[in-house]
Amino acid sequence: MPTKKQKPAARATSRATKDAPQDHIGNGGELHQVAGGDSPVLTTAHGAPVQDDNNSLRAGDRGPTLLEDHAFREKIFHFDHERIPERVVHARGYGAHGVFECHESLSDLTRASVFAEAGKQTETFVRFSTVAGNLGSFDLARDVRGFATKFYTDEGNWDLVGNNIPVFFIQDAVKFPDLVHSVKEEPDRGFPQAQSAHDTFWDFASLMPESTHMTLWQMSDRAIPRSFRMMEGFGVHTFRFVNAAGEGTFVKFHWKPVLGMQSVVWNEAVKINGADPDFHRRDLFDAITAGDFPQWELGVQVFDDAFADAFDFDVLDATKIVPEELVPVRTVGTMTLNRVVDNVFAEIEQVAFMTQNVPPGIDFTNDPLLQGRNFSYLDTQLKRLGSTNFSQLPVNAPRCPVAHFQRDGHMQTSTQPGRAAYEPNSFTGSDRGPREAGPDGHVPFPEQVEGPTRRIRAASFRDHYSQARQFFLSQTDVEQGHIVAAYVFELGKCEIPAIRARMVANLRNVDESLAARVADGLGMPLPAASEAAAPLVETEPSPALSILGNAKETFEGRKLGLLVGDGADAAAVKRVQKGVTKAGGTVEVIAAKVGGATLSDGTLLEAKQAVAGAPSVLYDTVVVLTGPAGGQALADEPAARDFLTDAFTHYKVIGLGGSTDALVDAAGLAGKLDDACLAVGTAAGATAYVARIAGPRQWSRDLSA
């Protein structure tokens, strides 16, 4: 007799087989489908149809589970092995597929096929990441962002494994494990994760003056981007272009976001991490699935040996930039991200970037950081992906023909034909295997190298402060204030006063006012300046280094949080929605309850979010529109009060319409509203509001500058 407990199992089984959504079939159609049509049958990994996926096989209704239940054992076996090691750095990331289109032929500079002719398209895959945090950490950590691009070129994959900051903490790869160990959670306690605001990071940074320049960038708003779509990317190192004649030039790569650069403010970042730890990945996913494809222009700075020799700094030193004012960035193509992944693990987790993946026409330089990376990335993929055959995974596989004599290995999926698996061989036809490409292959740039073998840091790498100073002096007052505040916050989290003092002593070599303001913020006396390894070189400020100085006048790609209370003027709501959408933004409707709000014309406006789950930090600007009843209800709701107070504190443009006085009062803003708080109840008001949100935040509210 079947017991009562067995009945639900029958229902669940039929759900699994009959009603399974089509998209569970698997990306490559690799899952076994026994019965035709759109309802795949659940099978084991070996293809046998599963009778019942809800009850393991047991002896008797209430007896022990039997070892012969192979379907159960296979399911648990696979589950137990689902995780692979997360990346040792850049563990948390998100990615998407795209296409790169070349604007003009660069064949005079490089024979790389990506740049062969105007209009040439190359498939790409991009992974953005934070560096320090673990896989499950939050998106808005103050951190460098990885910006890694795989170009599936006609002549093999080109991986441009860059960051959103053009310099790095260290000059020599031998220090990379030390850098990473210092920023990761401290080994004796396992915290803090995903942040540099602790003793060990600043201990290391203060003892390694070469990291000072990078810490300036890291303390700037670059490290808290509003969106992956609104940040720059850099190849960091100086690479080499090599043309068909074998002539080489130096090149640096830049990604410039078409939406312009934008960051959030620190207090906002802290709150976003609580409100939506997936803020950046959601933003990318939402934009691409809405057809609002993010784009970046690829730019190159090309220079020759004469420039490199005359430059005040060493172009092989990854702690230095080449200012755009000295060597302009030439735009050579556009990348569009147009497809989200089908499966996060298969694609984003298993994608394997390697700096050593360069096609003919692109080559390395002797940057000691790059040279070390070229070893590390191959090695780490074996650790993470478990087999030398990781290049066969769909996301990693080149889109051009692959032919070599490497054989076998774990998880070999290619059935390699032919009799000879060695080179040279005397076989012919399909038995002989591939032949070398000779001059058509990746021919290394024939650089002359000489000198004794020594462990030494070149004297040309010694200046650690001049470009850090240039960066600081190139920022607007508001941005300088944010950098000061970030140092104060981070060093304030250090429990060892000597570490704070050592860092401030280094900052005195960057800029006296910076050091004095940080010391003041920390409430400590100004220490003596540390000894610099090289005298400062006078540099001109580089306007290209400021985010705010280069802000784009647009609301494209940004988001309005529209808080609507009962009785709100229906026409006013529509006008704001229409205006913002027309300006290229998106609108998210928020109400006291997620069921929505009843408008003046009696219609129900559905909400996407209840205000308790949608703090204003999730939006670029906010509008409150409400009737009298709704206005009082919002004033009584703590989350609605915070919504407005935070929007004001984060310098956001605010639109107010209808009966908002009670809420403004309750939010503590009575008498404080400024000209970035606009009345949006009328048509003219809505127009003025839409025009204003294309502009900057209301920085005059910022007292840190």
Ligand code: HDD
């Ligand atoms: Fe690295 C990952 C960028 C220096 C060793 N790195 C990694 C990723 C990015 C960068 C974007 C994530 C790739 C992905 O999304 O899968 N790394 C950089 C930049 C550097 C840099 C811009 C300096 C200019 N890295 C660097 C050095 C070493 C490494 C000096 C070691 C000697 N990086 C690694 C790694 C990782 C990695 C351990 C971890 C996961 C991976 O490679 O695939 O090999």
